[in-house]
Amino acid sequence: MVNTVIAKTLVQALDTLKQGDYKIVAGGTDMLIQNRSHTGMPIAYKSNILYVNLVKELDFISDDENNVYIGATCRLESILKDQRIPQILRDVIHEMASPAIRHTGTLAGNIANASPAGDSLVALYALDAQVRIQSAMHERIVKVSDFIKGVRKIDLSPIEMITEIIIPKLDFDNIYFKKVAPRLSDAISKLSFVGAYSFRNNTLIDMRISLGAVYMTVVRNRSIEKKYIGMSKEEFKNHIKEILIDYSHIIKPIDDQRSNKEYRKQVALNLIKAFVLNC
Numbered sequence: 156m157v158n159t160v161i162a163k164t165l166v167q168a169l170d171t172l173k174q175g176d177y178k179i180v181a182g183g184t185d186m187l188i189q190n191r192s193h194t195g196m197p198i199a200y201k202s203n204i205l206y207v208n209l210v211k212e213l214d215f216i217s218d219d220e221n222n223v224y225i226g227a228t229c230r231l232e233s234i235l236k237d238q239r240i241p242q243i244l245r246d247v248i249h250e251m252a253s254p255a256i257r258h259t260g261t262l263a264g265n266i267a268n269a270s271p272a273g274d275s276l277v278a279l280y281a282l283d284a285q286v287r288i289q290s291a292m293h294e295r296i297v298k299v300s301d302f303i304k305g306v307r308k309i310d311l312s313p314i315e316m317i318t319e320i321i322i323p324k325l326d327f328d329n330i331y332f333k334k335v336a337p338r339l340s341d342a343i344s345k346l347s348f349v350g351a352y353s354f355r356n357n358t359l360i361d362m363r364i365s366l367g368a369v370y371m372t373v374v375r376n377r378s379i380e381k382k383y384i385g386m387s388k389e390e391f392k393n394h395i396k397e398i399l400i401d402y403s404h405i406i407k408p409i410d411d412q413r414s415n416k417e418y419r420k421q422v423a424l425n426l427i428k429a430f431v432l433n434c
Protein backbone atom coordinates (compact mmCIF):
# COMPACT_ATOMS: atom_id res chain seq x y z
CA MET A 156 0.00 0.00 0.00
CA VAL A 157 1.24 3.52 -0.75
CA ASN A 158 1.01 6.53 1.56
CA THR A 159 -0.52 9.75 0.26
CA VAL A 160 0.27 13.16 1.76
CA ILE A 161 -1.49 16.31 0.55
CA ALA A 162 0.78 19.14 1.69
CA LYS A 163 -0.73 22.54 2.45
CA THR A 164 2.53 24.33 3.28
CA LEU A 165 6.11 24.22 2.06
CA VAL A 166 7.34 23.16 5.51
CA GLN A 167 4.92 20.21 5.46
CA ALA A 168 6.08 19.23 1.96
CA LEU A 169 9.78 19.40 2.88
CA ASP A 170 9.22 17.52 6.16
CA THR A 171 7.43 14.76 4.26
CA LEU A 172 10.27 14.49 1.73
CA LYS A 173 12.76 14.26 4.64
CA GLN A 174 11.08 10.97 5.64
CA GLY A 175 12.20 9.59 2.25
CA ASP A 176 10.56 7.47 -0.46
CA TYR A 177 7.95 10.04 -1.59
CA LYS A 178 7.30 10.94 -5.23
CA ILE A 179 6.09 14.50 -5.88
CA VAL A 180 2.89 15.20 -7.84
CA ALA A 181 2.17 18.80 -8.86
CA GLY A 182 -0.43 19.00 -11.65
CA GLY A 183 -0.13 15.25 -12.22
CA THR A 184 -0.45 15.58 -16.01
CA ASP A 185 2.75 13.60 -16.60
CA MET A 186 2.47 11.44 -13.48
CA LEU A 187 -1.03 10.21 -14.38
CA ILE A 188 0.08 9.15 -17.87
CA GLN A 189 3.23 7.45 -16.56
CA ASN A 190 1.27 5.53 -13.87
CA ARG A 191 -2.00 4.94 -15.69
CA SER A 192 -4.02 1.82 -15.01
CA HIS A 193 -7.05 0.14 -16.62
CA THR A 194 -10.23 2.19 -16.95
CA GLY A 195 -12.07 2.41 -13.65
CA MET A 196 -9.06 1.31 -11.57
CA PRO A 197 -7.19 3.62 -9.15
CA ILE A 198 -3.93 5.16 -10.40
CA ALA A 199 -1.16 2.58 -10.10
CA TYR A 200 1.37 4.63 -8.10
CA LYS A 201 4.27 2.42 -6.98
CA SER A 202 5.70 4.73 -4.31
CA ASN A 203 4.39 7.06 -1.61
CA ILE A 204 2.92 10.20 -3.12
CA LEU A 205 3.29 13.80 -2.00
CA TYR A 206 0.80 16.18 -3.61
CA VAL A 207 2.13 19.74 -3.63
CA ASN A 208 -0.54 21.37 -5.82
CA LEU A 209 -2.28 22.97 -2.79
CA VAL A 210 0.90 24.65 -1.47
CA LYS A 211 -0.33 28.22 -1.99
CA GLU A 212 2.94 29.91 -1.03
CA LEU A 213 4.56 28.35 -4.14
CA ASP A 214 1.77 29.63 -6.42
CA PHE A 215 3.28 32.98 -7.35
CA ILE A 216 4.94 35.05 -10.06
CA SER A 217 7.10 37.93 -8.88
CA ASP A 218 9.88 39.99 -10.41
CA ASP A 219 12.64 42.49 -9.77
CA GLU A 220 14.88 44.48 -12.10
CA ASN A 221 16.77 41.42 -13.37
CA ASN A 222 14.58 38.32 -13.05
CA VAL A 223 11.11 36.88 -13.02
CA TYR A 224 10.47 34.29 -10.27
CA ILE A 225 7.88 31.55 -10.82
CA GLY A 226 6.73 29.38 -7.91
CA ALA A 227 6.69 25.62 -8.37
CA THR A 228 2.91 25.26 -8.13
CA CYS A 229 2.12 28.14 -10.50
CA ARG A 230 0.10 26.79 -13.44
CA LEU A 231 1.31 27.06 -17.05
CA GLU A 232 -1.80 29.08 -17.96
CA SER A 233 -0.96 31.77 -15.35
CA ILE A 234 2.59 31.99 -16.74
CA LEU A 235 1.24 32.34 -20.29
CA LYS A 236 -0.94 35.29 -19.27
CA ASP A 237 1.66 37.23 -17.25
CA GLN A 238 3.23 40.08 -19.23
CA ARG A 239 6.39 40.02 -17.05
CA ILE A 240 7.36 36.59 -18.42
CA PRO A 241 9.86 36.84 -21.33
CA GLN A 242 7.98 36.62 -24.62
CA ILE A 243 9.91 33.58 -25.87
CA LEU A 244 8.71 31.47 -22.91
CA ARG A 245 5.12 32.66 -23.42
CA ASP A 246 5.37 31.80 -27.15
CA VAL A 247 6.43 28.28 -26.18
CA ILE A 248 3.75 27.77 -23.50
CA HIS A 249 1.10 29.04 -25.94
CA GLU A 250 1.78 25.94 -28.06
CA MET A 251 2.09 23.52 -25.13
CA ALA A 252 -0.68 20.98 -24.62
CA SER A 253 -4.24 22.38 -24.42
CA PRO A 254 -5.85 24.99 -22.14
CA ALA A 255 -7.15 22.22 -19.84
CA ILE A 256 -3.67 20.74 -19.36
CA ARG A 257 -2.13 24.22 -19.02
CA HIS A 258 -4.60 25.02 -16.21
CA THR A 259 -3.32 21.94 -14.33
CA GLY A 260 0.33 21.42 -15.27
CA THR A 261 3.28 23.37 -13.90
CA LEU A 262 6.59 24.60 -15.28
CA ALA A 263 8.43 22.79 -12.44
CA GLY A 264 6.73 19.53 -13.53
CA ASN A 265 7.80 20.04 -17.14
CA ILE A 266 11.42 20.63 -16.01
CA ALA A 267 11.54 17.73 -13.52
CA ASN A 268 10.01 15.39 -16.09
CA ALA A 269 13.25 15.93 -18.06
CA SER A 270 11.93 14.87 -21.43
CA PRO A 271 14.12 15.88 -24.40
CA ALA A 272 10.82 16.95 -26.01
CA GLY A 273 9.68 19.02 -22.99
CA ASP A 274 8.62 22.21 -24.73
CA SER A 275 9.44 24.75 -22.02
CA LEU A 276 13.04 23.54 -21.90
CA VAL A 277 14.11 25.05 -25.24
CA ALA A 278 13.13 28.50 -23.94
CA LEU A 279 14.56 27.93 -20.45
CA TYR A 280 17.92 26.77 -21.89
CA ALA A 281 18.05 29.77 -24.26
CA LEU A 282 17.29 32.18 -21.39
CA ASP A 283 19.84 30.61 -18.96
CA ALA A 284 17.01 29.99 -16.48
CA GLN A 285 17.74 28.50 -13.04
CA VAL A 286 15.85 26.43 -10.50
CA ARG A 287 15.80 26.95 -6.74
CA ILE A 288 15.94 23.58 -4.99
CA GLN A 289 15.04 23.20 -1.33
CA SER A 290 15.09 20.49 1.30
CA ALA A 291 14.22 20.78 5.00
CA MET A 292 17.92 21.45 5.66
CA HIS A 293 19.32 23.48 2.77
CA GLU A 294 18.70 25.22 -0.53
CA ARG A 295 20.67 25.69 -3.74
CA ILE A 296 20.25 27.32 -7.14
CA VAL A 297 21.20 25.43 -10.32
CA LYS A 298 20.98 26.26 -14.03
CA VAL A 299 18.19 24.27 -15.73
CA SER A 300 20.77 23.04 -18.27
CA ASP A 301 22.89 21.58 -15.41
CA PHE A 302 19.86 20.29 -13.49
CA ILE A 303 18.85 18.03 -16.40
CA LYS A 304 21.34 15.19 -16.72
CA GLY A 305 19.69 13.01 -19.38
CA VAL A 306 16.40 11.44 -20.41
CA ARG A 307 14.30 11.63 -17.19
CA LYS A 308 17.51 12.10 -15.16
CA ILE A 309 17.76 15.14 -12.89
CA ASP A 310 20.09 16.48 -10.23
CA LEU A 311 17.62 16.13 -7.35
CA SER A 312 17.93 14.00 -4.22
CA PRO A 313 14.82 12.29 -2.79
CA ILE A 314 14.55 14.85 0.04
CA GLU A 315 14.64 17.88 -2.30
CA MET A 316 12.09 19.64 -4.48
CA ILE A 317 12.07 22.53 -6.95
CA THR A 318 10.47 25.52 -5.26
CA GLU A 319 11.06 28.28 -7.81
CA ILE A 320 12.18 28.92 -11.39
CA ILE A 321 14.32 32.02 -11.93
CA ILE A 322 14.21 33.56 -15.40
CA PRO A 323 16.47 36.44 -16.44
CA LYS A 324 14.64 39.37 -18.03
CA LEU A 325 16.37 39.59 -21.39
CA ASP A 326 15.57 41.66 -24.44
CA PHE A 327 16.46 40.39 -27.88
CA ASP A 328 16.06 42.13 -31.27
CA ASN A 329 14.43 39.00 -32.58
CA ILE A 330 13.15 35.73 -31.18
CA TYR A 331 11.90 32.73 -33.08
CA PHE A 332 10.15 29.61 -31.80
CA LYS A 333 9.03 26.71 -33.94
CA LYS A 334 7.36 23.56 -32.67
CA VAL A 335 7.25 20.80 -35.27
CA ALA A 336 4.33 18.55 -34.34
CA PRO A 337 1.44 16.81 -36.12
CA ARG A 338 -0.99 19.43 -34.79
CA LEU A 339 -0.83 22.64 -32.79
CA SER A 340 -2.18 21.54 -29.43
CA ASP A 341 -2.08 18.31 -27.43
CA ALA A 342 0.81 16.97 -29.47
CA ILE A 343 4.32 16.21 -28.28
CA SER A 344 7.02 17.84 -30.44
CA LYS A 345 8.82 15.90 -33.15
CA LEU A 346 11.40 18.62 -32.58
CA SER A 347 11.44 22.20 -31.37
CA PHE A 348 13.61 25.25 -31.99
CA VAL A 349 14.28 28.52 -30.17
CA GLY A 350 16.53 31.17 -31.66
CA ALA A 351 17.29 34.67 -30.35
CA TYR A 352 19.74 37.37 -31.41
CA SER A 353 20.62 41.02 -30.87
CA PHE A 354 22.76 43.34 -33.00
CA ARG A 355 24.20 46.72 -31.92
CA ASN A 356 25.56 48.99 -34.66
CA ASN A 357 25.45 46.06 -37.08
CA THR A 358 27.49 43.87 -34.69
CA LEU A 359 26.13 40.60 -33.31
CA ILE A 360 26.24 40.97 -29.51
CA ASP A 361 24.13 37.98 -28.45
CA MET A 362 23.02 34.81 -30.24
CA ARG A 363 21.32 31.77 -28.75
CA ILE A 364 20.02 28.59 -30.35
CA SER A 365 18.41 25.69 -28.53
CA LEU A 366 16.85 22.56 -29.99
CA GLY A 367 14.50 20.04 -28.42
CA ALA A 368 14.03 16.33 -29.23
CA VAL A 369 17.24 16.05 -31.26
CA TYR A 370 19.43 14.56 -28.48
CA MET A 371 19.10 13.08 -24.96
CA THR A 372 18.73 16.58 -23.53
CA VAL A 373 17.89 19.92 -25.12
CA VAL A 374 20.88 21.01 -27.22
CA ARG A 375 22.47 24.41 -26.64
CA ASN A 376 26.16 25.01 -27.31
CA ARG A 377 27.68 28.21 -25.96
CA SER A 378 31.05 27.80 -27.70
CA ILE A 379 29.38 27.64 -31.13
CA GLU A 380 27.30 30.73 -30.26
CA LYS A 381 30.38 32.66 -29.09
CA LYS A 382 32.25 32.02 -32.39
CA TYR A 383 29.88 34.35 -34.23
CA ILE A 384 29.61 37.19 -31.67
CA GLY A 385 31.20 40.37 -33.07
CA MET A 386 30.24 39.66 -36.70
CA SER A 387 28.19 42.00 -38.86
CA LYS A 388 24.87 40.76 -40.24
CA GLU A 389 26.49 40.11 -43.61
CA GLU A 390 29.41 38.12 -42.10
CA PHE A 391 26.98 36.14 -39.93
CA LYS A 392 24.89 35.18 -42.96
CA ASN A 393 28.00 34.40 -45.02
CA HIS A 394 29.06 31.87 -42.35
CA ILE A 395 25.88 29.82 -42.79
CA LYS A 396 27.72 26.75 -44.16
CA GLU A 397 30.09 26.71 -41.17
CA ILE A 398 27.20 27.26 -38.72
CA LEU A 399 25.29 24.31 -40.20
CA ILE A 400 28.39 22.09 -40.01
CA ASP A 401 28.92 23.13 -36.36
CA TYR A 402 25.35 22.18 -35.44
CA SER A 403 25.26 19.02 -37.55
CA HIS A 404 27.99 17.61 -35.22
CA ILE A 405 25.85 18.03 -32.09
CA ILE A 406 22.37 17.21 -33.42
CA LYS A 407 22.02 13.46 -32.80
CA PRO A 408 18.32 12.55 -32.92
CA ILE A 409 16.76 9.13 -32.45
CA ASP A 410 14.03 7.28 -34.36
CA ASP A 411 10.80 6.92 -32.40
CA GLN A 412 7.03 6.72 -32.97
CA ARG A 413 6.84 10.46 -33.64
CA SER A 414 9.57 10.84 -36.25
CA ASN A 415 12.80 9.44 -37.65
CA LYS A 416 16.32 10.74 -37.10
CA GLU A 417 16.92 11.86 -40.71
CA TYR A 418 13.78 14.01 -40.71
CA ARG A 419 14.57 15.51 -37.31
CA LYS A 420 18.13 16.39 -38.27
CA GLN A 421 17.23 17.90 -41.66
CA VAL A 422 14.36 20.00 -40.24
CA ALA A 423 16.54 21.22 -37.35
CA LEU A 424 19.23 22.36 -39.81
CA ASN A 425 16.59 24.00 -42.05
CA LEU A 426 15.30 25.98 -39.06
CA ILE A 427 18.81 27.12 -38.10
CA LYS A 428 19.42 28.18 -41.72
CA ALA A 429 16.18 30.17 -41.88
CA PHE A 430 16.94 31.79 -38.50
CA VAL A 431 20.43 32.93 -39.58
CA LEU A 432 19.53 34.06 -43.12
CA ASN A 433 16.55 36.09 -41.86
CA CYS A 434 18.57 38.14 -39.39
Ligand SMILES: Cc1cc2nc3c(=O)[nH]c(=O)nc-3n(C[C@H](O)[C@H](O)[C@H](O)COP(=O)(O)OP(=O)(O)OC[C@H]3O[C@@H](n4cnc5c(N)ncnc54)[C@H](O)[C@@H]3O)c2cc1C
Nearest residue numbers: 179181182183184185186252260261264265267273274317
Ligand atom coordinates in the same frame (compact mmCIF):
# COMPACT_ATOMS: atom_id res chain seq x y z
C1 LIG B 1 -2.71 15.58 -23.10
C2 LIG B 1 -1.33 16.06 -22.71
C3 LIG B 1 -0.67 16.94 -23.56
C4 LIG B 1 0.61 17.38 -23.24
N1 LIG B 1 1.25 18.23 -24.10
C5 LIG B 1 2.50 18.67 -23.80
C6 LIG B 1 3.20 19.53 -24.71
O1 LIG B 1 2.69 19.95 -25.76
N2 LIG B 1 4.47 19.89 -24.39
C7 LIG B 1 5.08 19.46 -23.23
O2 LIG B 1 6.23 19.81 -23.00
N3 LIG B 1 4.43 18.66 -22.35
C8 LIG B 1 3.17 18.26 -22.60
N4 LIG B 1 2.52 17.41 -21.73
C9 LIG B 1 3.20 16.97 -20.51
C10 LIG B 1 2.82 17.75 -19.21
O3 LIG B 1 1.58 18.37 -19.29
C11 LIG B 1 3.88 18.81 -18.86
O4 LIG B 1 5.15 18.19 -18.78
C12 LIG B 1 3.58 19.56 -17.53
O5 LIG B 1 4.34 20.73 -17.49
C13 LIG B 1 3.86 18.70 -16.30
O6 LIG B 1 3.53 19.44 -15.14
P1 LIG B 1 2.77 18.76 -13.92
O7 LIG B 1 2.69 19.79 -12.85
O8 LIG B 1 1.48 18.15 -14.36
O9 LIG B 1 3.81 17.61 -13.53
P2 LIG B 1 3.53 16.24 -12.72
O10 LIG B 1 2.88 15.23 -13.61
O11 LIG B 1 2.88 16.51 -11.41
O12 LIG B 1 5.05 15.82 -12.45
C14 LIG B 1 5.95 15.57 -13.51
C15 LIG B 1 7.31 15.19 -12.92
O13 LIG B 1 7.86 16.29 -12.22
C16 LIG B 1 8.09 15.98 -10.84
N5 LIG B 1 7.79 17.22 -10.11
C17 LIG B 1 6.66 17.96 -10.20
N6 LIG B 1 6.77 19.07 -9.44
C18 LIG B 1 8.00 19.01 -8.86
C19 LIG B 1 8.72 19.88 -7.97
N7 LIG B 1 8.19 21.02 -7.53
N8 LIG B 1 9.97 19.51 -7.59
C20 LIG B 1 10.51 18.37 -8.05
N9 LIG B 1 9.89 17.51 -8.88
C21 LIG B 1 8.64 17.83 -9.29
C22 LIG B 1 7.18 14.79 -10.54
O14 LIG B 1 7.66 14.01 -9.48
C23 LIG B 1 7.24 14.05 -11.89
O15 LIG B 1 8.43 13.30 -11.99
C24 LIG B 1 1.22 16.96 -22.03
C25 LIG B 1 0.54 16.09 -21.15
C26 LIG B 1 -0.73 15.65 -21.49
C27 LIG B 1 -1.43 14.71 -20.55
